[in-house]
Amino acid sequence: GNSxxxxxxxxxxxxEAFLTINCxxxxxxxxxxxxxxxYPGEGLQLLLKATKADDKGSNKGFEAxxxxxxxxFHLEKGSVQVSDSAVYFCALSASGGSYIPTFGRGTSLIVHx
Amino acid sequence: EAGVAQSxxxxxxxxxxSVAFWCNPISGHATLYWYQQILGQGPxxxxxxxxxxxxxxxxxxxxxxxxxxxxxxxxxxxxxxxxLEDSAVYLCAxxxxxxxxxxxxxxxxxxxxxxx
Numbered sequence: 001g002n003s004x005x006x007x008x009x010x011x012x013x014x015x016e017a018f019l020t021i022n023c024x025x026x027x028x029x030x031x032x033x034x035x036x037x038x039y040p041g042e043g044l045q046l047l048l049k050a051t052k053a054d055d056k057g058s059n060k061g062f063e064a065x066x067x068x069x070x071x072x073f074h075l076e077k078g079s080v081q082v083s084d085s086a087v088y089f090c091a092l093s094a095s096g097g098s099y100i101p102t103f104g105r106g107t108s109l110i111v112h113x
Numbered sequence: 114e115a116g117v118a119q120s121x122x123x124x125x126x127x128x129x130x131s132v133a134f135w136c137n138p139i140s141g142h143a144t145l146y147w148y149q150q151i152l153g154q155g156p157x158x159x160x161x162x163x164x165x166x167x168x169x170x171x172x173x174x175x176x177x178x179x180x181x182x183x184x185x186x187x188x189x190x191x192x193x194x195x196x197l198e199d200s201a202v203y204l205c206a207x208x209x210x211x212x213x214x215x216x217x218x219x220x221x222x223x224x225x226x227x228x229x
Protein backbone atom coordinates (compact mmCIF):
# COMPACT_ATOMS: atom_id res chain seq x y z
CA GLY A 1 0.00 0.00 0.00
CA ASN A 2 0.90 3.65 -0.13
CA SER A 3 2.83 5.26 2.71
CA UNK A 4 4.56 8.50 3.67
CA UNK A 5 7.48 8.76 6.08
CA UNK A 6 8.46 12.08 7.64
CA UNK A 7 11.35 12.95 9.89
CA UNK A 8 10.60 12.95 13.60
CA UNK A 9 10.05 16.25 15.33
CA UNK A 10 10.08 18.61 16.91
CA UNK A 11 12.50 20.57 14.78
CA UNK A 12 13.73 23.57 16.76
CA UNK A 13 15.45 26.44 14.93
CA UNK A 14 16.44 30.01 15.49
CA UNK A 15 14.92 32.72 13.32
CA GLU A 16 16.60 33.06 9.89
CA ALA A 17 17.97 29.51 10.01
CA PHE A 18 17.69 27.12 7.05
CA LEU A 19 14.94 24.51 7.25
CA THR A 20 14.74 21.04 5.80
CA ILE A 21 11.99 18.57 6.65
CA ASN A 22 12.51 15.20 5.01
CA CYS A 23 9.70 13.25 3.38
CA UNK A 24 9.89 9.97 1.49
CA UNK A 25 7.06 7.95 0.04
CA UNK A 26 5.99 4.58 -1.29
CA UNK A 27 3.21 4.51 -3.85
CA UNK A 28 1.81 2.60 -6.78
CA UNK A 29 1.16 4.53 -9.94
CA UNK A 30 2.14 8.16 -10.30
CA UNK A 31 1.29 10.08 -7.13
CA UNK A 32 0.77 13.76 -6.62
CA UNK A 33 2.67 15.07 -3.60
CA UNK A 34 1.59 17.72 -1.11
CA UNK A 35 2.76 19.62 1.94
CA UNK A 36 0.00 20.76 4.27
CA UNK A 37 0.55 23.03 7.28
CA UNK A 38 -1.39 23.33 10.50
CA TYR A 39 -0.79 26.54 12.44
CA PRO A 40 -1.65 26.54 16.16
CA GLY A 41 -5.41 26.54 16.67
CA GLU A 42 -6.16 26.32 12.94
CA GLY A 43 -7.14 23.65 10.43
CA LEU A 44 -4.87 22.05 7.85
CA GLN A 45 -4.22 24.08 4.74
CA LEU A 46 -2.27 23.42 1.59
CA LEU A 47 1.23 24.86 1.57
CA LEU A 48 2.43 23.57 -1.82
CA LYS A 49 2.12 20.64 -4.20
CA ALA A 50 3.77 18.95 -7.16
CA THR A 51 1.97 16.67 -9.55
CA LYS A 52 4.73 15.08 -11.62
CA ALA A 53 8.38 14.13 -11.41
CA ASP A 54 10.89 17.01 -11.26
CA ASP A 55 8.13 19.56 -10.56
CA LYS A 56 8.94 22.10 -7.88
CA GLY A 57 6.17 23.39 -5.66
CA SER A 58 6.68 26.72 -3.89
CA ASN A 59 4.76 29.07 -1.64
CA LYS A 60 5.58 31.61 1.11
CA GLY A 61 9.32 30.99 0.65
CA PHE A 62 8.95 27.22 1.05
CA GLU A 63 9.99 24.85 -1.74
CA ALA A 64 9.87 21.12 -2.41
CA UNK A 65 10.95 19.16 -5.50
CA UNK A 66 9.32 15.91 -6.60
CA UNK A 67 12.21 13.42 -6.91
CA UNK A 68 10.96 10.17 -8.43
CA UNK A 69 14.38 8.53 -8.41
CA UNK A 70 14.71 8.91 -4.63
CA UNK A 71 10.93 8.87 -3.92
CA UNK A 72 11.33 12.05 -1.91
CA PHE A 73 9.63 15.44 -1.50
CA HIS A 74 11.72 17.32 1.07
CA LEU A 75 10.47 20.69 2.30
CA GLU A 76 12.97 23.56 2.46
CA LYS A 77 13.03 27.21 3.40
CA GLY A 78 16.07 29.45 3.31
CA SER A 79 15.23 31.65 6.30
CA VAL A 80 12.51 30.68 8.77
CA GLN A 81 10.46 33.11 10.83
CA VAL A 82 8.75 32.72 14.19
CA SER A 83 5.43 32.77 12.32
CA ASP A 84 6.45 29.53 10.53
CA SER A 85 6.04 27.61 13.79
CA ALA A 86 3.47 24.94 12.96
CA VAL A 87 3.02 21.25 12.20
CA TYR A 88 3.89 20.23 8.63
CA PHE A 89 2.33 17.18 6.96
CA CYS A 90 3.64 15.49 3.84
CA ALA A 91 0.93 13.71 1.85
CA LEU A 92 0.38 11.88 -1.40
CA SER A 93 -2.51 11.01 -3.61
CA ALA A 94 -1.90 8.25 -6.11
CA SER A 95 -3.36 8.47 -9.61
CA GLY A 96 -4.68 5.59 -11.63
CA GLY A 97 -8.03 4.14 -10.64
CA SER A 98 -9.44 5.11 -7.28
CA TYR A 99 -6.97 6.75 -4.97
CA ILE A 100 -6.64 7.23 -1.24
CA PRO A 101 -4.95 10.32 0.15
CA THR A 102 -2.19 9.25 2.55
CA PHE A 103 -0.60 11.52 5.14
CA GLY A 104 2.62 11.34 7.10
CA ARG A 105 2.51 11.72 10.87
CA GLY A 106 3.54 15.38 10.81
CA THR A 107 6.65 17.27 11.87
CA SER A 108 6.41 20.02 14.44
CA LEU A 109 8.56 23.10 13.74
CA ILE A 110 9.39 25.53 16.54
CA VAL A 111 11.18 28.74 15.61
CA HIS A 112 12.71 30.85 18.38
CA UNK A 113 13.39 34.61 18.02
CA GLU B 114 -15.98 31.92 -0.32
CA ALA B 115 -17.11 30.07 2.81
CA GLY B 116 -14.85 27.28 3.98
CA VAL B 117 -15.67 23.77 5.13
CA ALA B 118 -17.99 23.88 8.15
CA GLN B 119 -18.06 21.25 10.86
CA SER B 120 -20.08 20.83 14.04
CA UNK B 121 -19.84 20.37 16.88
CA UNK B 122 -16.28 21.57 17.57
CA UNK B 123 -15.96 19.55 20.76
CA UNK B 124 -17.80 16.52 22.12
CA UNK B 125 -17.34 14.50 25.29
CA UNK B 126 -19.22 11.22 25.67
CA UNK B 127 -19.09 8.04 27.73
CA UNK B 128 -17.97 4.81 26.09
CA UNK B 129 -20.78 2.84 24.46
CA UNK B 130 -22.70 6.05 23.73
CA SER B 131 -23.42 7.26 20.20
CA VAL B 132 -22.21 10.45 18.55
CA ALA B 133 -22.69 12.16 15.20
CA PHE B 134 -20.62 14.76 13.38
CA TRP B 135 -21.80 17.03 10.62
CA CYS B 136 -19.90 18.53 7.68
CA ASN B 137 -20.87 21.08 5.06
CA PRO B 138 -18.28 21.24 2.24
CA ILE B 139 -17.34 24.19 0.07
CA SER B 140 -20.10 24.90 -2.41
CA GLY B 141 -19.58 23.00 -5.67
CA HIS B 142 -17.01 20.57 -4.30
CA ALA B 143 -17.96 17.08 -5.43
CA THR B 144 -15.46 15.15 -3.31
CA LEU B 145 -15.79 14.93 0.46
CA TYR B 146 -13.45 13.19 2.89
CA TRP B 147 -13.68 12.17 6.54
CA TYR B 148 -10.44 11.65 8.46
CA GLN B 149 -9.56 10.51 11.93
CA GLN B 150 -6.52 12.20 13.49
CA ILE B 151 -5.26 10.67 16.70
CA LEU B 152 -2.97 12.88 18.79
CA GLY B 153 0.57 12.87 17.41
CA GLN B 154 -0.38 11.16 14.16
CA GLY B 155 -1.31 12.27 10.68
CA PRO B 156 -4.88 12.20 9.39
CA UNK B 157 -6.14 8.74 8.43
CA UNK B 158 -8.79 8.60 5.73
CA UNK B 159 -12.01 6.93 6.90
CA UNK B 160 -14.26 7.46 3.90
CA UNK B 161 -14.25 9.37 0.62
CA UNK B 162 -17.38 10.40 -1.30
CA UNK B 163 -17.67 11.56 -4.89
CA UNK B 164 -21.07 13.28 -5.03
CA UNK B 165 -23.42 10.75 -3.39
CA UNK B 166 -21.29 7.69 -4.00
CA UNK B 167 -18.58 6.14 -1.87
CA UNK B 168 -15.16 6.08 -3.57
CA UNK B 169 -13.36 4.34 -0.73
CA UNK B 170 -14.29 3.21 2.77
CA UNK B 171 -11.68 0.51 3.23
CA UNK B 172 -10.37 2.04 6.49
CA UNK B 173 -13.79 2.71 8.02
CA UNK B 174 -14.56 0.37 10.98
CA UNK B 175 -17.95 -0.55 9.66
CA UNK B 176 -19.06 -2.40 12.76
CA UNK B 177 -19.37 0.94 14.59
CA UNK B 178 -18.81 3.78 12.13
CA UNK B 179 -21.20 4.88 9.41
CA UNK B 180 -21.32 7.84 7.09
CA UNK B 181 -23.72 9.23 4.56
CA UNK B 182 -23.84 12.10 2.12
CA UNK B 183 -27.34 12.89 1.09
CA UNK B 184 -27.95 14.89 -2.09
CA UNK B 185 -24.21 15.14 -2.64
CA UNK B 186 -23.76 18.06 -0.25
CA UNK B 187 -23.75 17.71 3.56
CA UNK B 188 -22.38 14.65 5.24
CA UNK B 189 -22.79 12.98 8.61
CA UNK B 190 -20.35 10.61 10.32
CA UNK B 191 -21.71 8.48 13.16
CA UNK B 192 -20.07 6.30 15.78
CA UNK B 193 -22.24 3.75 17.57
CA UNK B 194 -21.18 2.57 20.11
CA UNK B 195 -18.06 4.61 20.90
CA UNK B 196 -14.90 3.10 22.36
CA LEU B 197 -12.09 4.76 24.29
CA GLU B 198 -9.77 4.44 21.28
CA ASP B 199 -12.13 6.59 19.19
CA SER B 200 -10.89 9.67 21.04
CA ALA B 201 -9.45 11.81 18.25
CA VAL B 202 -10.07 14.82 16.05
CA TYR B 203 -12.43 14.08 13.17
CA LEU B 204 -11.64 16.15 10.11
CA CYS B 205 -13.81 16.81 7.11
CA ALA B 206 -12.31 18.01 3.84
CA UNK B 207 -13.59 18.71 0.37
CA UNK B 208 -12.00 19.16 -3.04
CA UNK B 209 -12.90 20.55 -6.43
CA UNK B 210 -15.09 18.73 -8.92
CA UNK B 211 -12.35 17.10 -10.92
CA UNK B 212 -11.93 14.17 -8.56
CA UNK B 213 -8.32 13.70 -9.61
CA UNK B 214 -5.29 12.95 -7.49
CA UNK B 215 -3.96 16.46 -8.14
CA UNK B 216 -6.86 18.08 -6.28
CA UNK B 217 -6.15 20.29 -3.29
CA UNK B 218 -8.16 19.39 -0.21
CA UNK B 219 -9.75 22.11 1.92
CA UNK B 220 -10.12 21.17 5.56
CA UNK B 221 -12.65 22.14 8.18
CA UNK B 222 -11.64 23.00 11.76
CA UNK B 223 -12.37 19.48 13.00
CA UNK B 224 -14.38 18.00 15.85
CA UNK B 225 -12.42 16.95 18.92
CA UNK B 226 -14.03 13.82 20.42
CA UNK B 227 -13.20 12.62 23.92
CA UNK B 228 -14.56 9.23 24.99
CA UNK B 229 -14.51 8.62 28.76
